[in-house]
Amino acid sequence: MNRTIEKLGAAISGQAERAPDRAAAMLSLSYRTVGFQAGHFPSKKYTKSREYLQAYTARLLSDMLRDPSASAVVNIFMPSEIFCALGIPIMAPEALAAYVVNTACERVFIDKSEENGTPETFCSYHKVLTGMAESGVMKRPALIASTTVACDANQLTFRRLAETWNVPHAMIDVPYRTDGEAVAYVAEQLRELARTAEECCGRKLDTDRLKECIARGGEQISNYRKYLSNRSKVHFPEALTPEMLNIAANHLYLGSPEGLRYSRMLLSDVKNAPARGPEKHIVWMHVLPNWQESMKEIFQGAGNHRVEIIANDLAASALLPMDPEKPFESMARRLVFDSFNGPGSRRVESAYEIAKVTRADGVVIFCQWGCKQTQGISLAAKRFFEERGIPALVIDGDGCDRANGGGEQILTRANAFIEQLEQH
Amino acid sequence: MITYLCKYTPLELLSALGAELEEPNADVADFRSADALVHSSLCTHAKMLIEAVYAGGTGQTDRTGQTGGPGDPGPAGVGNAAENPGPAPRRELLLTNCCDSVRRVYDSLAEETFSWRRMLDLPHVATDRAVRLYAEELIRLKDDYTARTGGVFRRDILIREWKAVADRWEAFGGRGDYIAILGARVSDQLRATIRDAMPFPVIDLTCGGLRTMPQPPPEVFVDVPDREFPDCGAPEGGHSCPGRTGLSDDDLILAYARALMTQIPCTRMQDVGARSSLAEGTALRGIVYHSVKFCDYYSFEYADIRSRTPLPVLKIESDYTSQSEGQIDTRLKAFAESLGSRDQAEGGGETPSAGTPSAKGTDEMDRIYIGIDSGSTSTNVAAIDGRGSLAAWSIVRTGARAATAAENALKDVKSQLGPRAALIAKIVGTGYGREFISFADSTKTEISCHAHGAHFADPAARTVIDIGGQDSKIICLDEDGNVMNFVMNDKCAAGTGRFLEMMAHTLEIDMPSMGEEGLHWKKDLTISSTCTVFAESEVVGLIAENTDTGDIIHALNKSVASRTCGMVKRVRGEGPFMMTGGVAKNAGVAKEIERRLGEPLRIMEHPDLIGAIGAALFAAGI
The missing domain is CATH 3.30.420.40 (ATPase, nucleotide binding domain)
Known part of the structure; x- marks a missing residue:
């Protein structure tokens, strides 16, 4: 991380407790700058789609840090279309924390959260958000909405945020089972969520607008599927951040005009990208630590192009067809059938399908700190892939807390894995 | 024999189906079997199940939660798969999808290990629709189990056991002074240790303790023989009321599902408002709040209870092994001492002992x-x-x-x-x-x-910061020097004297020099890793880059100070602060702590002698 960002992070950290408004303003201005740069002066080093969504996300976060009073804080799996149709901007812990760690100020918020009782073993993404709320840097939104998919942290974090901010909290309980009754149960709750959201924003949900969102989401999913099937043929200049953006696009921005535009740009980028070289292709399971220099060194392919991440299972966890005539059932179906819901085998098999579609050479299972969901399937997933002739590597790390990064150790493991892939 | 874990398991229904039940809840020797199957950072309670399954059986827990109740501590230690190859052949498994760790443990247990197994889909809310969904699960369970075993569903057993549970819960209100165990479930051994240490009767109110179901509604008793339930309050003064039809099996199970789901919830449920009653009561004298290693559900509640109850609260954490026994024992005894009702240590200024x-x-x-x-x-x-x-x-x-x-x-x-x-x-x-x-x-x-x-040494001190060789502790005092609250870190070397010793070794410097050199730094570096081993790697990296030793030591001092002050804040420590323990002699660490606290530390001439x-x-x- 460069020295300027470290200094900025230290300055923001210094203000976080003493003057949270100032810290929020500094963060907002920083992300506004990132957004402006990516939007108006996109780097030629990156793909156009990457710069487009980076600009959109940075601006969104900048706005929310400045004034979140008309926004909703959600978890990454929360269907976004209701909010999109109501014109309510949404933000998830993973998006915010990924930016905060890249601004080198995550520690102060994690410390704040732990001081207030959050266990050290808890998911760091959620700790960053609760720490920001409890330090007063992240102000009160209009609404909190979460789903029980995909992890326990949602139950705890969003309940606590609702108490901290004293705002309505809508929770969608997603059954483990996958049948019509489960879909109907979730759809009913989504309708109730829509009513709560209407009350919070003071607008009525326009069914036609919701249908448009669902239709856009359907097209976006279809585009992403096409992109995935062509991804293995080409080389992209960067891996970690774009995959994080894909996660945001296919969950938080699904059905939005920006999400659809991004998916079209992705298709265009994949058509225009240079042909792949001899590098090995990786499917990544779970979030990506895009702050970590050692990870970038290995997986960005910068310079040596020995490996390249070409897909991740979180971005492709619910690529299902959408029916605009049944908007609530479509969203409910996506939640119930999300590969992160239900038994671990569902998620592993879904990742295997992605690996087959993208003709991946190996799989990295990234055990995010505190994520029992992924940690719990990691050994079984490794065995599953290896039994099918796909080498797999389990890495323990952290997408947003450098205290749990384990840099050098990861480097050794990752290099050994690449050597294994090259022998394969 | 059906193995289960969760309090939302329909135990009374299973009894009515003729099933025998077993709730593994004993400490294990280690996690050798579990660590071969799942990641080591899963909840240790869930991992205990793997050990129990592959060892072939454990003791049953005391479901009443009463002091000295039936089935108190089961057999100690259940071994592991390496020593006990092969699972019990007729074992059946019934889990709820209560948390990520249990879900993944269920995934990892080989299907062929069991003659029958099932995961119940437990909703997170108790709305009408959610209760109906859970009732459907239970009806399917009943049909599946009876079809498999050829057994019959005994409605009378379900009702009788349900009522017995409700009666026990109702009777709980009338008891005398007690200490409550709250939070995550405790192992049988730990529960016994807590009971031994406390000066009052101990009630286990975790999800492994007292079951908190409401009474069956009157319509449940229709068509049930009078002699079974003379005081049930059935409608129209009788049980086999003319012109009335009893509940169908499905409706009875629906009513039962509703009772199960309206128990005082565990923190996994969405609406946890009713849990506040567990930390209240005129006879409640103190709370032992327990969390399980790698279970995140309960620490949030602890912070909440701590902030609103005037009662003494002790936080302990265990990992379903006996490894932390010593530390937990120290905490429990200190807590008992602070309760002031039992002179555990016989240490108070009496006449000289007969042996002198x-x-x-x-x-x-x-x-x-x-x-x-x-x-x-x-x-x-x-x-x-x-x-x-x-x-x-x-x-x-x-x-x-x-x-x-x-x-x-x-x-x-x-x-x-x-x-x-x-x-x-x-x-x-x-x-x-x-x-x-x-x-x-x-x-x-x-x-x-x-x-x-x-x-x-200093009656004005209100918070003691003690950093010793293998632990650090923060102790809050009242104006008379009584312990009001304390927190300890003794499971991880980070933030302790051992951490500094290891780093001094890496830097090839002795401890007194480390204290001195840490004061002379030029560049404000940060050691990011919490883990001592990873932090040592960072130090090695900095040495390789020819970083000034003073700068590295300063970064290490900051790391120790950060963890220490985090603990101070967690326990709401207030000044004046006194620092004790060997690390108090390290001026660099003390200075960093002072900087973070924003006030000077009081350090006596012999800070490491304060305990003695x-x-x-x-x-x-x-």
Whole structure:
């Protein structure tokens, strides 16, 4: 991380407790700058789609840090279309924390959260958000909405945020089972969520607008599927951040005009990208630590192009067809059938399908700190892939807390894995 | 035999289906079987199940949660798969999808391990629709189980057991003073340890303890013979009411599902408002709040309870092994001491013990009282006279045998005392090794001793920051020096003297020089890793980059200070602050802590002797 960002992070950290408004303003201005740069002066080093969504996300976060009073804080799996149709901007812990760690100020918020009782073993993404709320840097939104998919942290974090901010909290309980009754149960709750959201924003949900969102989401999913099937043929200049953006696009921005535009740009980028070289292709399971220099060194392919991440299972966890005539059932179906819901085998098999579609050479299972969901399937997933002739590597790390990064150790493991892939 | 874990398991329904039930809840020797199947960072309670399954059985827990109730502690330790190859052949498994760890443990247990297994889809809310969904699960369970076993569904057994559970819960309200165990479930062994340590009866109100179901509604009793339930309050004054039809099996199970889901919820459920009642009650004298290693669900609630209850609360964490027994025991005893109703350590200024006849007839003020603090790194002995003046002291390395170190240190003190050694009236032991000091007249926990020693040294001190060799602790005091609250870190080297020792070794520097050099730094570096091993890697990296030693030590001091001040904030520690323990002599660490606290630390001349002095003061009754 460069020295300027470290200094900025230290300055923001210094203000976080003493003057949270100032810290929020500094963060907002920083992300506004990132957004402006990516939007108006996109780097030629990156793909156009990457710069487009980076600009959109940075601006969104900048706005929310400045004034979140008309926004909703959600978890990454929360269907976004209701909010999109109501014109309510949404933000998830993973998006915010990924930016905060890249601004080198995550520690102060994690410390704040732990001081207030959050266990050290808890998911760091959620700790960053609760720490920001409890330090007063992240102000009160209009609404909190979460789903029980995909992890326990949602139950705890969003309940606590609702108490901290004293705002309505809508929770969608997603059954483990996958049948019509489960879909109907979730759809009913989504309708109730829509009513709560209407009350919070003071607008009525326009069914036609919701249908448009669902239709856009359907097209976006279809585009992403096409992109995935062509991804293995080409080389992209960067891996970690774009995959994080894909996660945001296919969950938080699904059905939005920006999400659809991004998916079209992705298709265009994949058509225009240079042909792949001899590098090995990786499917990544779970979030990506895009702050970590050692990870970038290995997986960005910068310079040596020995490996390249070409897909991740979180971005492709619910690529299902959408029916605009049944908007609530479509969203409910996506939640119930999300590969992160239900038994671990569902998620592993879904990742295997992605690996087959993208003709991946190996799989990295990234055990995010505190994520029992992924940690719990990691050994079984490794065995599953290896039994099918796909080498797999389990890495323990952290997408947003450098205290749990384990840099050098990861480097050794990752290099050994690449050597294994090259022998394969 | 159906193995289960969760309190939302339909135990009464399963009894009505003729099933035998088993709830594994015993400590395990280690997690060898579990670690071969799942990631080591899964909840240790869930991993205990893997050990239990592959060991072939464990003790059953006490479902009533009553002191000395039936089925109290099961057999200790259940071994592991390596020593007990192969699971029990007829074992059945019924889990709920209660949390990520249990879901993944269910995934990891091979299907062929069981003659039958099932995961119940437990909703997170208790709305009508959610209750109906759960009832459907239970009806499917009943149909599946009866089809498989050829058994019949005994409605009367379901109703009788359900009512018995509800009766027990109703009776709970009328009891006398008690200590509640709240939070995550405790193992059978830990529950017994808590009961032994506490000065009041202990009620287990975790999800492994008292079941909190409401009474069956009157319509459930329709068509049930009168003699079974004479006081059930059935409608129209009878049970086989003319013209009325009893509930169908499905409706009975729906009513039962509703009762199951309206138990006082675990924190996994969305609406946890009813849980607040667990931490209230006129007869409740204190709370032992328990969390399980790698279960995140309960720490949030602890912070909430801590902030709103006036009652004493002790936080402990266990991992379903006996590895933390010593530390937990220390905490429990310190808590019992702070409750002030049972003189656990017999340490309070009584007449000299019968074993010290030489003290008889001596002027009380001239008597000598000894405190021995047997720590992991050093054994510290303080001798005081009846006025509380320090007469002699000694600090020796503890080494492999705590008892030998204590003997050597006492010998040293006696030689300093000369003829006054004959006036030794009483010896009190403290520290992790206190139980090994056979010649001590009594023992007291180091929490109480540090608090007492610190208060004596400086009555204004309100928070004691003690950083020792293998643990660090923060103790909050009231104006009389009583322990109001405390928190300890003793499972991880980060933030302790051991952390600094390891780093000094890496830097090839001795500890006194480390304290000095840490004050002279130019570049403000940060060691990011919390883990000691990873932090050492960072230090090695910095050495390789020719970073100035002072800068590295300063970064390490910041790391220790950060963890320490985090603990201070967690326990809501307030100034004035006193720092004790060997690390208090490290000026660099002390300065960093002062900077973060925003006020100066009070550090006595012998900060590492404060615990021993406190023990000696207890011996003297001062």
